[in-house]
Amino acid sequence: MSAVDREQRVLSIIETARAKRAKFRDERITMAHGAGGKATQGLIEGLLVPALDPEGTGLAALADAGAVPGGDLLLTTDAFVVKPLRFPGGSIGELAVNGTVNDLAVAGARPLALSLSLILEEGLGADVLRAEVEAIAAAALSAGVAVVTGDTKVVERGHADGMYVMTAGVGRRDPRARLAPDALKPGDRVLVSGPVGEHGTAIMLARGEFDLDADVASDTRSLWPAADALLDAVGSQLRCMRDATRGGVASVLNELARAARVGVTVREAAVRVRPVVAGAAEILGIDPLYVANEGVLVAIVAPEAADAALAALRTADGSAHAQAAEIGEVRAEPPGMVLVETAFGGRRVMDQLVGDPLPRIC
């Protein structure tokens, strides 16, 4: 069998496996179920969606925001368990606001209101709590959204890590948006709004988990200005947006490829990665494309709109997305798969994330 035939055969086997909906057969929950990769998808597709959406209406789209019946509003939610609570560039409170704002933004919905649930650990310093509540207030103000309701629970010492923060958000679907994960068409371009892997690397460095003295800050920010700019510039030629959090850009592209049953090709050389982030990822043995971001948007746009979209992104929100880049494109084949073209002319499969190399990252 030639090398080309062998590759075709491997791809065909993988493709067959992918065509099936993920099953949930695990006996116990592992950290991997929270990592945003293959195990998370199994949990969602194999357990949560069949129970909560047996008729396959809302949740089954696997989007991060669901439609509120009877109107043009979307609802989304996120739980945050990041360790440590504060890190260069942000904190759990800021993350909790931006994370939920971003789920709405990439669904093409202007954020309107947030709810805030806190699970506090007995013994938590009031100053720590106050700092997070102030971070939440500042992030909400900056994102132009109000926290309108909340709830607080306390658990005994040792039953949480200081605090867990949950936000939910309501947004209004922007009339310019015609977004759907299965709208991807062969030829569409893949844009990424900035350098990848900053958030995950900042967290790992803040934990002191490797002996690396580097200046990396979380990229946590509201992505609504970027989403707004894209909707304005290319409107209906914008197929889909995602924020590349847990599991990074690689996981987002895998999800989209599966949802639309298309292939996605990524040109590795086009992906912006700061050298320090690349170095940290190498120590961890992980591709920076799998490392979490909290302020990076992936946009799939029609080929004729790619240049306008890129220009809009680069000038959105000051210079926040100045390094936005086109990193690849959508192909007809192989459906459900992401392939990377390496700088040396090679090609490899960029599969779903397995395991949890970066636990408690958000």
Add this chain to the structure above:
Amino acid sequence: MSAVDREQRVLSIIETARAKRAKFRDERITMAHGAGGKATQGLIEGLLVPALDPEGTGLAALADAGAVPGGDLLLTTDAFVVKPLRFPGGSIGELAVNGTVNDLAVAGARPLALSLSLILEEGLGADVLRAEVEAIAAAALSAGVAVVTGDTKVVERGHADGMYVMTAGVGRRDPRARLAPDALKPGDRVLVSGPVGEHGTAIMLARGEFDLDADVASDTRSLWPAADALLDAVGSQLRCMRDATRGGVASVLNELARAARVGVTVREAAVRVRPVVAGAAEILGIDPLYVANEGVLVAIVAPEAADAALAALRTADGSAHAQAAEIGEVRAEPPGMVLVETAFGGRRVMDQLVGDPLPRIC
């Protein structure tokens, strides 16, 4: 000083203290901050509201649901950390749906959509998770509301108790509703939709914390049918509704008395308490009026509407609220206070809950 003078003086001192907004001066979080009583109110009024709502618009009303700007929708949220996860009459999943549905219902909003956030502990049995997801699905179906979006995080073994469940809900304000916590007027009647203290007692019994072999089940249920019946029967004469969860009926009445700057008088003999619940409360040294409910609604209605409201409640949702009762009334004096008239003709202050006699109840 006569006994009457002495009582007047005590009331006047308490009243002065109450006129001030609660402060948050604690150095650390204690279990009491999650108990729904005085410490919780201090945390909300002294820390959360000043930071998140400095101009006193939404949150400051201290209601359990907040308005989504630009429409007639309300948003609410709840975190659930109940121990054990399953108990007679319900489970954490069912509680999480009903709790959020009820926050909307008592705010006069028809529940439309829920979000679901899960924090799972590494090692949690898949069967335990599956049972809760199914309980969530069943409760949502029964309450006529869809779970449209979700998020799952996993924390390491020992960093949660199996699972914490967070829900947020969106509801549409019912046009029949003219509800506000400060709408209470002297002469208004206080209705309670059923016997009190069942949920809290069921949880304490399920934990085996006292040597009592009794058949008590949680009253967890959707309160929308009851709220709907009240809105239908007495509409604009309905001043305010609350679900009497953490801190029980006593805490709800204290909150309302403070918000409306009115007094509330409760006739102890009119309060329905099952003997087994009364017995458990006595062992705990707590008044059943402070014990949590998950399916009991407190309604304040204009005096002329009290009979119609009571009749509507008693026939709402099958026989769920057959034991609804009028238990007291609103008075001009003393503002901000709840007084109980005992069966023996005495009178005592029913103050805000202090400490956390029943931790992790919801």
